[in-house]
Amino acid sequence: MRSRIDRLFEHLRDERRAAFIAYVCGGDPDPGRSLQILCELAGAGVDVVEIGVPFSDPLADGVVNQMAAERALKAGASLVSTLQLVRDFRSRHDTPLVLFTYLNPIYTYGFERFQADALEAGADAVLLLDLPPDEARLNDELQAPDGRRLQSIRLIAPTTPLERARELAAGAEGFIYYVSREGVTGEQTELARGLEDKVAALKAVTEVPIAVGFGISTPDQAAHVARAADGVVVGSAIVRTIERHRDDADVAERVAEFVRPLVAATRHARDTEGPAVLAPPPGTPDQVERMA
Numbered sequence: 001m002r003s004r005i006d007r008l009f010e011h012l013r014d015e016r017r018a019a020f021i022a023y024v025c026g027g028d029p030d031p032g033r034s035l036q037i038l039c040e041l042a043g044a045g046v047d048v049v050e051i052g053v054p055f056s057d058p059l060a061d062g063v064v065n066q067m068a069a070e071r072a073l074k075a076g077a078s079l080v081s082t083l084q085l086v087r088d089f090r091s092r093h094d095t096p097l098v099l100f101t102y103l104n105p106i107y108t109y110g111f112e113r114f115q116a117d118a119l120e121a122g123a124d125a126v127l128l129l130d131l132p133p134d135e136a137r138l139n140d141e142l143q144a145p146d147g148r149r150l151q152s153i154r155l156i157a158p159t160t161p162l163e164r165a166r167e168l169a170a171g172a173e174g175f176i177y178y179v180s181r182e183g184v185t186g187e188q189t190e191l192a193r194g195l196e197d198k199v200a201a202l203k204a205v206t207e208v209p210i211a212v213g214f215g216i217s218t219p220d221q222a223a224h225v226a227r228a229a230d231g232v233v234v235g236s237a238i239v240r241t242i243e244r245h246r247d248d249a250d251v252a253e254r255v256a257e258f259v260r261p262l263v264a265a266t267r268h269a270r271d272t273e274g275p276a277v278l279a280p281p282p283g284t285p286d287q288v289e290r291m292a
Contacts, residue, residue, distance in 0.1 A: 003151055004096040004124050005174040008047055009209045009230060018226035019047040019175075020266040021211055022259060023100060023235030025068035026051045026085050027077025029246035034072075035088050036252035037242065042093040044256040045263040049089075050127070050235070053082050053101035060102075060129050064236045067243065079105045079114075083121045090122025098125045098153060098174070115149055125151035125174045133168055153177055158198055162205070169206035175231055178202060180214045196228040219265035226269035234262055 002010075012019055022041050027034050041049055052058075054072035058065060079101075086097055099118060106114050106128065118126065133154070151173035156165050158179065169176060180195055199210055211231025216222055218237075225232045241258045245251040 003174065004094065005048065005098075005151060008096055009175065012047070012230070016270055018229060018266050018269065019209075019211065019231040020045070020222070020263045021048040021050060021098075021213070021231050021233040022046045022238055023050040023052060023065075023213075023233065024238060024242065024255075025054060025065065025072050025077075026082035027054055027072035027075055028068040028239070028242055029071050029251065030075040031077065031081060031085065033251055034077075035085055037255050038085070038089045039092060040252040040256040041259060042089075042095045044259045045267070046095065046259065048096045048098060048231070050098045050100045050233070051082060051086065053079050053099060053105050055102045055105055057104075058102065062236060064240050064243065068239045071243075071246065079109050083117055083123075086118070086123050087121040096124045097122065098127055099123050099150070100127050100129070102129050103131045118150055119148055123150060125153050127153040127155070127177060129155070133171070155179060156202065162201075165202060166205050169202070169208060172206065172208045175209040175211045176202070176206065177233065178210050178212045178229070180212050180216075180225075195225070199228045219261045222262045223265040223269040226266045232262075232266045234259075237262075 008019060024034070024037055024041070038049060038051070052065070052069065054069045054077045056069070056073065058069050061069070082099070086099070089095075089097070106126075152171065153174050153176070154168045154172040155177050156168050156179065160168070178199060195212065199212060202210055209230035211233050212225045212229040213233030213235065216225060216232060216234050216237070222232045222234065238255060238259060241255050242251060245254040248254065
């Protein structure tokens, strides 16, 4: 049976458009409004939601996302409450969900237990930020009692050598999260140079959809990425909107207002310019060389 994520990207490929993927921290600014935000994101047309599991030492995150984790933890959030958040959301929406987390919470919770409980709650995939790729198979081999398991989303960075990228892509499922720049998460005034070439080179060695994140915060940036990649990931800009309106009763509606232009830009990016996929056929030499 095809996963929600696989079915989504097949559908979007037929429609010649990219996916819009939104990141929020589970439990931010508090459990009740966090659920409202997730529901508003689905209503605003977000294709995939990444839910961050609050963690006290989020090394790969910039200040904005670190503060979101701190707010969530102070409000009582945990891996258990995040799974309940997934469960509550899933009872209302069928939008694919990815759990975005560090290894420590899963290790403490138990890998097999996490697989079973996350699947039962309605999650579709997991992105383990600090699990070394060579050890990822240990998680990939774990299954819930019924034989199912979460899909494993892989990260690939602009500094990843070509052969390493091939290896990572070979084990990727759902989509590959391509990090557009070095450093931690956070909004940027401009996109990384040569992004199109890097994405095209990666597409030359894999058929797994490529989603680009880190720094995207405006509709123009989202549209630019959507013309080259299969997905656009926006996180810090959404989390900052939550931060700005964290004391407002209508924070969920404010987040939806911010996201709708980004979704629209992603959805219509290929309507008037650029091919549906800016990648050459697999193995084209000049593109492969640019990745190295």
